[in-house]
Amino acid sequence: MDKEHSAAVKKVFVELYQQGYIYRGDYIVNWCPRCGTALSDIEVEYEEIRGKLYYIRYPFRNTKEYLVVATTRPETMLGDTAVAVNPKDERFKKLKGKKLILPLLERELPIIFDEYVDS
Structure with a gap:
């Protein structure tokens, strides 16, 4: 120009x-x-697509417990850098400060709290 x-x-x-x-x-x-x-x-033209929901277990460091994460795009999990949860959701309050392990790569992921996450 x-x-x-x-x-x-x-x-x-x-x-x-x-x-x-x-x-x-x-x-x-x-x-x-x-x-x-x-x-x-x-x-943008929106189109509803009947797809699958995949459930992936993210284990906590040094325990046998895990957090189940649902996604429609499991292929993106290798790029995960954190798992986000809504701070107002009572189910997740006890997770503050805990870390998860990314399956396959064994990379540590922080759990972050953000109100943008659906509860």
């Missing part, structure tokens, strides 16, 4: 930001892997 167009885009972007149309927040961004760009929510 030439300097003139680049300056115009920057000017409009700043104006939209100042007017509150562009903002920063913790939101999911729709991403097109083919185009390599973000998509607006209105451009």
